[in-house]
Amino acid sequence: RKEVEQDPGPFNVPEGATVAFNCTYSNSASQSFFWYRQDCRKEPKLLMSVYSSGNEDGRFTAQLNRASQYISLLIRDSKLSDSATYLCVVNAGANNLFFGTGTRLTVIP
């Protein structure tokens, strides 16, 4: 079983739609969680950290469910510029970082 699993997609959604991605992790001792955005042929860029109580940044909401061992990313009112691959990253401590393979999102006009 992989340490971190993501649905690779692609998710094709119309502009203005709400879309959600999940990312499951296997190590129950994982300590911190992040969502990154990666554009084609570019480096991953930090989108947001995921806090236990959940957190929101504009149209983006991140949630952590420790009991079921997953994190989620919700994007409201999708824009064309949201088209990218979204990576989840799980830190199990002591520099044990695990990456999902990414979920590809395409927002269609």
Added chain:
Amino acid sequence: DVKVTQSSRYLVKRTGEKVFLECVQDMDHENMFWYRQDPGLGLRLIYFSYDVKMKEKGDIPEGYSVSREKKERFSLILESASTNQTSMYLCASSFIGTEANSPLHFGNGTRLTVT
């Protein structure tokens, strides 16, 4: 803003050549990492370093070595490049702090082609 700079964006090398990939960060981060990213495989850790002159093997260190003589610089060396090392190489850094505040910051990547 954290800046992680990789020396080359695109690189073409021949099989058997020795290749140096350089990475510099300007935020005094203790941790530095080298990953490669391949389609369908995601990011895989090659080596990381948590201090000057310290290094730890990642998941796929074979065929690579690293050097960290100064805190801000972490070099990846391909001793004898092979075609299966054609990949996107990403350097990243982070500081040692509370885990929630220690995200990785990536350089803009080096796309290496070995012919």
